[in-house]
Amino acid sequence: MRRGFLNKPGAFSVTTQSEADRISSKISNLSVSENSPKSDSNALPCVLNRSLMRLWQNATERGTEPGSLGWPIDTPQLAPRITSADAFVDVYWKLGRPGLTVRGCKDHRSLPTDPAFCAWLSYNDVYDKIPNIGWAELWSIPTSFPYRIQTVNGSGLGMVAIRAIAAGETICIERPVLISPSALPSHKECPLEDRLQDIYQTMLGVLDPGAVTAIMSLSNCKPVTKDSWSRLRGIIDTNTLYCSFPQSQYLPHYGGVFLDMSRCNHSCAPNATWDWDHCSLSMEFRALRPIREGEEITISYLCPWKSRSERQKELKTKYNFSCTCPACEPPMPSESHANASSSRTTKAKSTTHLSAKEAAIAASDAHRKIIGDSNIIAGTLWKHWASPTSTQPSTKITEFHERILQLRDEEGYQNESEDNYAYLAHACAALGDKEGFRRWAKKLMEWRPWGPGLPGLDKQMTWEGWVEDPTKSPAWGLRETANNYAIDDILEPLSFTQIIIIRL
Numbered sequence: 001m002r003r004g005f006l007n008k009p010g011a012f013s014v015t016t017q018s019e020a021d022r023i024s025s026k027i028s029n030l031s032v033s034e035n036s037p038k039s040d041s042n043a044l045p046c047v048l049n050r051s052l053m054r055l056w057q058n059a060t061e062r063g064t065e066p067g068s069l070g071w072p073i074d075t076p077q078l079a080p081r082i083t084s085a086d087a088f089v090d091v092y093w094k095l096g097r098p099g100l101t102v103r104g105c106k107d108h109r110s111l112p113t114d115p116a117f118c119a120w121l122s123y124n125d126v127y128d129k130i131p132n133i134g135w136a137e138l139w140s141i142p143t144s145f146p147y148r149i150q151t152v153n154g155s156g157l158g159m160v161a162i163r164a165i166a167a168g169e170t171i172c173i174e175r176p177v178l179i180s181p182s183a184l185p186s187h188k189e190c191p192l193e194d195r196l197q198d199i200y201q202t203m204l205g206v207l208d209p210g211a212v213t214a215i216m217s218l219s220n221c222k223p224v225t226k227d228s229w230s231r232l233r234g235i236i237d238t239n240t241l242y243c244s245f246p247q248s249q250y251l252p253h254y255g256g257v258f259l260d261m262s263r264c265n266h267s268c269a270p271n272a273t274w275d276w277d278h279c280s281l282s283m284e285f286r287a288l289r290p291i292r293e294g295e296e297i298t299i300s301y302l303c304p305w306k307s308r309s310e311r312q313k314e315l316k317t318k319y320n321f322s323c324t325c326p327a328c329e330p331p332m333p334s335e336s337h338a339n340a341s342s343s344r345t346t347k348a349k350s351t352t353h354l355s356a357k358e359a360a361i362a363a364s365d366a367h368r369k370i371i372g373d374s375n376i377i378a379g380t381l382w383k384h385w386a387s388p389t390s391t392q393p394s395t396k397i398t399e400f401h402e403r404i405l406q407l408r409d410e411e412g413y414q415n416e417s418e419d420n421y422a423y424l425a426h427a428c429a430a431l432g433d434k435e436g437f438r439r440w441a442k443k444l445m446e447w448r449p450w451g452p453g454l455p456g457l458d459k460q461m462t463w464e465g466w467v468e469d470p471t472k473s474p475a476w477g478l479r480e481t482a483n484n485y486a487i488d489d490i491l492e493p494l495s496f497t498q499i500i501i502i503r504l
């Protein structure tokens, strides 16, 4: 075994040669069925964000200091980022090596000898800034979630609803079992490949054998080579969901492997979405629309506003499958009578069918582009409409966002509808329309875009306050009073960050 510099003392929890050999042979000897469903869907500790919110409220009422909950309440402002891989390697090698450490995250009740629930490879600055991360007490462990992991036609295992799930409902909250950075520095004298086995051995070494078995049973869409670690690398690449740690100056982009959530299959018209909370080290899945009992729960693995052909290409390259979701294969009227017709008629029908499908795909691509562009222009549109010199009709903002909501419904992709609801509510406020404000704000709140964790609670409470008294909302009466102020005075308090922060 070649050993890289990262295994120097202090960079990792020390892995001895015999330990490494033990773990390595444990993995080679695993007899794991790729398709065996996991029986216990809540094997790892979870936190339920609503319980956290209740606890937070109780603590505040009792006058308890937030710090006593052990949470890093104040998230520092985002530091400037290193975006390109080259710059990143430069920083790593020239500016004093920030260093990587594998940490085994344990529950605060764990004994020192207990295995960790999560093996986390991180740049040290994340640990330095938030030493208590994920160590909060687990106030409430959910007794059941509304899904099970089972075989799904043509997609291996998947998540299936075992009862009807309401729009906005929490489907699952889970902590990752492995966390790793999206970029690791490499160097010609010490290539990444040489160090990966050290890294992986250390990570698996802190977990209990059951978790290691469960990780190795996750699906792998990447080729497996003779290198015994290529399978684990493939599993990580196949199953990682994006997790960010904004505290890191070096790299905020991380990925988590989850034992249940990583079983969720993709759709370009998904019925669920996720929110990551770096403070509690937990991910939440939430329903985007009502889900029927027996329906598969799906999320989107990619940016949904790309065209069908771009999506297909990306899914093939990254996940090795061809998507057959309703957005990629629009359902066409049945051709069941075709058999009864002459072959000429059948041919004509199939040509019509093909062009109908092509037309449906072209329309869907066009709609998705409009929705994607709307995310970019919505802020500018608002500023122009809300400015004192605006001559735009009062209905402009509402018409724009209602149209986008309609397109989102047609495309079956409601994620980010919260932005439209927020703009609609603020537009009503600007026009002094209390009922309109309440109607859209309530839609937004039913939607529950807050995500797990405490910052979400803050946003929820702010909106609750505005619904109670819409005149307190920052856009109230703006179109009527704007003429009294200079344009910058008006636009500044209405900047995106001040009134429309609704995501973590």
Ligand SMILES: C[S@@+](CC[C@H](N)C(=O)[O-])C[C@H]1O[C@@H](n2cnc3c(N)ncnc32)[C@H](O)[C@@H]1O
Pocket: 154, 155, 156, 157, 158, 218, 219, 220, 221, 238, 239, 262, 263, 264, 265, 266, 267, 319, 320, 321, 322, 323, 324, 325
């Ligand atoms: C993160 S895993 C999802 C869980 C996986 N189905 C399993 O059995 O564990 C990603 C892999 O699932 C499969 N998959 C996901 N979505 C799919 C879809 N819509 N159609 C076909 N296969 C899909 C692909 O093989 C992909 O590489």
